[in-house]
Structure formats: C-alpha cells, structure tokens
Amino acid sequence: MSSNSRAGRPRDQRTHAAILDAAEHLILETGYATTSVTAIAARAGVGKDAIYRRWSGKPELVYEALFTRVDLGPVPDEGTVEADVTALVEALIAEFSAPAAAIALPGLLADFAADPKLRAVLRDSFLAPVKSRMGEIFERARVRGEIGDDIAIDLVLDTIAGAIFFHLGILGEPVTADLATRLGAIITTGITR
Amino acid sequence: MSSNSRAGRPRDQRTHAAILDAAEHLILETGYATTSVTAIAARAGVGKDAIYRRWSGKPELVYEALFTRVDLGPVPDEGTVEADVTALVEALIAEFSAPAAAIALPGLLADFAADPKLRAVLRDSFLAPVKSRMGEIFERARVRGEIGDDIAIDLVLDTIAGAIFFHLGILGEPVTADLATRLGAIITTGITR
Numbered sequence: 610m611s612s613n614s615r616a617g618r619p620r621d622q623r624t625h626a627a628i629l630d631a632a633e634h635l636i637l638e639t640g641y642a643t644t645s646v647t648a649i650a651a652r653a654g655v656g657k658d659a660i661y662r663r664w665s666g667k668p669e670l671v672y673e674a675l676f677t678r679v680d681l682g683p684v685p686d687e688g689t690v691e692a693d694v695t696a697l698v699e700a701l702i703a704e705f706s707a708p709a710a711a712i713a714l715p716g717l718l719a720d721f722a723a724d725p726k727l728r729a730v731l732r733d734s735f736l737a738p739v740k741s742r743m744g745e746i747f748e749r750a751r752v753r754g755e756i757g758d759d760i761a762i763d764l765v766l767d768t769i770a771g772a773i774f775f776h777l778g779i780l781g782e783p784v785t786a787d788l789a790t791r792l793g794a795i796i797t798t799g800i801t802r
Numbered sequence: 803m804s805s806n807s808r809a810g811r812p813r814d815q816r817t818h819a820a821i822l823d824a825a826e827h828l829i830l831e832t833g834y835a836t837t838s839v840t841a842i843a844a845r846a847g848v849g850k851d852a853i854y855r856r857w858s859g860k861p862e863l864v865y866e867a868l869f870t871r872v873d874l875g876p877v878p879d880e881g882t883v884e885a886d887v888t889a890l891v892e893a894l895i896a897e898f899s900a901p902a903a904a905i906a907l908p909g910l911l912a913d914f915a916a917d918p919k920l921r922a923v924l925r926d927s928f929l930a931p932v933k934s935r936m937g938e939i940f941e942r943a944r945v946r947g948e949i950g951d952d953i954a955i956d957l958v959l960d961t962i963a964g965a966i967f968f969h970l971g972i973l974g975e976p977v978t979a980d981l982a983t984r985l986g987a988i989i990t991t992g993i994t995r
Contacts, residue, residue, distance in 0.1 A: 642916060690994060715912035722908040722972045723835060731973055755994050761984055764969065768988055771968025772961035779915045779967075780924055780960065791954055795961055799992035801883060801948050 641716035690750035695793030834909035883943035888986030
C-alpha cells in the first residue's frame with residue numbers, strides 16, 4: 610500500500626460524509642422529490658462523478674445518509690416478547706419520525722419500489738438490521754415458550770414496519786406516547802380478549 | 803334545467819370515464835412516475851383543462867381511476883372476528899395487487915403524503931371505505947364479546963393497510979395463498995401462544 614493511498618483515505622471519508630450531510634440538509638430544506646444529485650454535489654462542493662463513484666443514484670445515497678448513521682443500541686431484552694417488541698417498535702418510531710427521515714421516507718421507498726434492482730436489495734438494506742434484532746428477540750421468546758417455532762418473521766417484520774411507515778410516513782399521524790405500546794400489543798397478543 | 807344540460811351529461815360522463823381509462827392504461831404501459839397529465843389528456847383525446855376542471859392533479863385522478871371503481875361486495879359476516887378480518891385483508895390484497903394499482907401505489911401514496919392538502923384527505927378518501935367496513939365487523943365482534951370496546955380502530959386499520967402495502971407494494975412480495983390468513987391471525991390473536 611503506498612503512503613499516497615493511506616494519506617488519501619481520511620480526505621475520502623470527509624468527502625463521503627460531506628455528501629451525506631449535504632443530502633440530509635437539502636431534504637430538510639426542500640423535500641425529497643426536489644433534492645437532486647446535482648444539488649447535493651453543489652452543496653457538498655464536489656463533482657457529480659464523486660457521487661456516482663460511490664452510489665447508484667439519489668435513492669441509495671439518501672438511504673445511507675438517513676438510515677445507516679443512527680446507533681440502534683443493544684437488542685431489547687426485558688423478559689417478555691411483548692416488552693421487547695414494544696421496545697423495537699419504539700426504536701423504529703424514533704428512526705422513521707426523525708425530521709429528515711419523515712420527509713424522505715415515502716418518496717424514497719417509492720423510488721426503491723419502482724426500480725427492480727433497488728427493490729431487490731430492500732430486505733437486505735432497509736430491513737436487515739431490524740430483522741436481525743427481531744430474530745434475537747423471537748429466539749429468546751421461543752426458548753421461554755411464549756411463541757411457537759413457526760413464526761413467519763418476514764411477515765411480522767413487514768407488519769410492524771408497514772404499520773409504522775403507513776401511520777407516520779404516509780398519513781402523517783403524530784407520535785403519541787402510547788403508540789409503541791399499542792402497536793406492540795396488536796402484534797404480540799392481537800385485538801381479541 | 804335546459805334540455806341542453808340534460809343532453810350534455812352522458813357525454814360528460816363518457817369523457818370522465820375516458821380520462822380515467824387513459825390514466826389506467828398509461829400506468830400499465832409506462833409506470834406511475836412517467837405518466838403525466840399531458841399524456842393522459844392526449845391519450846383520452848381531451849385538453850388538459852378538461853382534466854383540471856375535474857381533479858386537482860395527477861394523484862387525485864389516479865386515485866379515482868384505480869381505487870374507486872372496484873365493487874367491494876357485502877361486508878364480511880362469517881361469525882368470528884378472525885374470519886371477518888381475514889376476509890377484509892383478502893379484499894385489500896386483491897385491491898392492492900391489481901396490476902395498475904400495484905404499479906402506482908408507492909408513487910401515488912408518496913405524492914399524497916408530500917402534499918399537505920392531499921395528505922389531509924387520505925383518511926377520508928383512501929381509507930374511508932375499509933374503515934367503514936371494519937367498523938361493522940368490530941361492532942359485531944364487540945357484541946359477541948370477542949373484542950373490548952377500547953379498540954383503536956384507526957391504528958388497527960393502519961396496521962392492516964400498512965402491512966399489505968409494505969409487503970406487496972414496497973417489497974413486491976408475491977401474494978401467497980395463506981397471506982390473508984397469516985395477516986388476519988397476527989391482527990386478531992397476535993404471535994404469542
């Protein structure tokens with residue numbers, strides 16, 4: 610490895626972070642649809658080629674800027690599946706309702722859904738971190754005998770993520786204090802007595 | 803009423819239907835994002851003013867074309883809340899996975915969510931028919947003692963609609979034979995034993 614490439618890495622990381630920050634600021638100021646790669650490049654003080662070297666386009670860049678830089682903390686382990694699912698829902702609510710994320714999410718997911726290549730990576734990018742956390746929670750619940758071993762984890766994940774995305778992102782409902790508790794209860798014990 | 807306005811009405815209805823049909827065909831052929839009011843007007847053989855007299859723009863027009871012309875049939879009444887919710891989920895799956903609807907839904911909902919005026923009518927337009935059906939189902943379940951009288955109907959509705967929209971519309975998962983049964987079970991009895 611040449612000293613040149615070693616010296617270059619920190620500057621490269623600064624450029625990378627500056628592009629992500631520029632995207633986040635533009636979305637907060639003007640919305641997702643009107644934020645273009647050209648505008649992000651200008652705001653970050655780089656050429657468009659510096660962006661297309663790193664990302665396939667705006668959706669992947671915005672996904673990285675808004676949904677990969679948050680520390681999720683340890684996996685909830687509160688002794689019951691209902692408490693753990695509620696804690697997971699709470700973390701997702703916080704992530705989806707962060708100002709730039711709330712603005713970008715509907716248009717960003719529509720862009721991912723409309724492109725077959727991007728759609729194919731949705732489960733591995735957007736959903737992978739929460740699926741992995743949910744897997745740990747469900748394994749502990751299975752060992753405790755709270756749930757069976759036939760849980761369709763992808764469908765439960767889509768139900769939780771879909772409920773939060775639809776409620777907050779599409780409908781724009783406010784985040785009430787009991788939202789996570791109510792959603793956690795629907796998922797774990799359902800609506801019947 | 804003049805004979806002139808009487809004679810004009812059927813032609814007006816034909817124009818209205820031709821515009822809705824043109825929108826549906828263009829979405830099937832080219833997708834939602836690239837379907838413009840200009841293209842819909844040209845395809846229907848009308849001026850753009852004929853469209854803007856009837857709708858505020860593309861989102862409201864596409865919503866009417868794809869989501870108001872389906873006959874929902876009678877409200878499910880199969881004796882248990884789980885069977886009724888499953889039937890409701892089945893009808894929503896059919897509606898959301900119809901070819902043009904599946905193509906348009908992510909972009910259409912993103913357009914509704916991004917415009918404060920449109921977002922404000924989402925619950926009264928998109929969700930009103932299914933909420934009314936769910937209200938009947940829950941009232942019968944309450945009388946049978948299956949559910950309490952403290953069910954947050956809007957949140958249950960958002961959970962069901964969000965789960966189906968996210969699973970099919972965003973992730974593009976296939977409609978499996980047991981999807982409605984599994985989702986109906988998650989909502990009514992939850993994932994715990």
